[in-house]
Amino acid sequence: MSDVRYPISDFRHLTSAFRGEIMKIIYHCYGGSHSSVMAAALHLGLLPKDRIPNETDLMAIPYFDKTTNADFGSIRFMGKDEYNNEVYVLGKKNMGDRYSNLLKGIAKILGEEEQLLAVNCMNRVNMFMKLGGFSSRKMGLVSVGRPVVVRGSRKAFLELVNLVEITRLRVMQMV
Amino acid sequence: MNILFLGTSGVHHALIAANIYLKKPVVDFNSIPDFANVVLESSGFPIYVGEDNQGNQVYSLGAGSDINMVKKSIEGLRNVFGYSANDLVVKPVSVKGEKLLALLKLIPASLGGRLWHKLLPALILKSQLKNIYRDI
Numbered sequence: 001m002s003d004v005r006y007p008i009s010d011f012r013h014l015t016s017a018f019r020g021e022i023m024k025i026i027y028h029c030y031g032g033s034h035s036s037v038m039a040a041a042l043h044l045g046l047l048p049k050d051r052i053p054n055e056t057d058l059m060a061i062p063y064f065d066k067t068t069n070a071d072f073g074s075i076r077f078m079g080k081d082e083y084n085n086e087v088y089v090l091g092k093k094n095m096g097d098r099y100s101n102l103l104k105g106i107a108k109i110l111g112e113e114e115q116l117l118a119v120n121c122m123n124r125v126n127m128f129m130k131l132g133g134f135s136s137r138k139m140g141l142v143s144v145g146r147p148v149v150v151r152g153s154r155k156a157f158l159e160l161v162n163l164v165e166i167t168r169l170r171v172m173q174m175v
Numbered sequence: 176m177n178i179l180f181l182g183t184s185g186v187h188h189a190l191i192a193a194n195i196y197l198k199k200p201v202v203d204f205n206s207i208p209d210f211a212n213v214v215l216e217s218s219g220f221p222i223y224v225g226e227d228n229q230g231n232q233v234y235s236l237g238a239g240s241d242i243n244m245v246k247k248s249i250e251g252l253r254n255v256f257g258y259s260a261n262d263l264v265v266k267p268v269s270v271k272g273e274k275l276l277a278l279l280k281l282i283p284a285s286l287g288g289r290l291w292h293k294l295l296p297a298l299i300l301k302s303q304l305k306n307i308y309r310d311i
Contacts, residue, residue, distance in 0.1 A: 024255055073247035105221040
């Protein structure tokens with residue numbers, strides 16, 4: 001954030017760090033349909049971390065492989081973790097880490113920068129998830145794409161567990 | 176209140192709109208601070224432009240090719256934090272060729288950056304000040 005210019009008089013963001021308020025954690029990926037909802041589900045304990053989920057487990061997660069084009073950009077609530085932090089998911093197309101900065105910048109304008117953690121899940125996404133997600137969500141070929149995206153999701157599972165563990169540690173450091 | 180001008184590029188038409196709103200001179204685009212500053216734009220952070228006479232903070236932001244998606248996210252985040260349009264207003268700014276502007280800023284400086292990032296957008300935007308005024 002160092003090269004961003006904000007009015008010197010705007011000190012609101014400094015105060016929120018001391019309030020011990022609830023964090024808002026937003027996991028985001030291309031479509032907000034697979035990796036981000038899996039990460040959010042892991043964060044919330046909706047998916048166990050100690051075994052690789054099967055298709056039934058994955059399909060039981062809210063929003064998993066169920067979103068439409070209208071959901072791009074929508075910040076969707078997934079639940080609250082054991083510390084009452086709110087967990088959300090978001091699909092941001094191919095905007096990469098830039099979207100984390102965009103969200104952080106908006107939170108800073110609102111004086112809530114310390115209460116937001118935006119987590120990009122795209123670096124944990126493999127080719128199966130991309131191909132399966134594209135077929136199932138973009139092309140509407142669910143019967144073709146879903147088995148591929150499920151295979152990719154199972155393959156990426158431990159990577160996502162790792163991402164969520166890192167995120168939970170970051171949250172603990174921030175509050 | 177905060178006012179955010181949102182365009183495909185935050186250092187071209189959205190920045191011009193913010194400057195017009197603040198009644199700053201925009202005759203020579205190149206004299207506008209941060210005009211065509213693609214390094215600043217690439218960070219993704221909103222760019223602070225100034226304060227109006229009512230004390231509102233004014234910003235410019237580049238959304239890439241999908242302005243509606245970004246607008247939806249910003250308004251969603253505003254709601255998540257319990258704020259309303261009284262705290263943050265998002266004003267989309269649209270011009271012809273705006274998607275081209277979003278693409279031009281992706282051209283590396285080593286491939287004639289000044290031409291692609293500054294001169295060509297200035298040429299495109301010169302004739303469209305009317306459209307920008309319409310969106311303010």
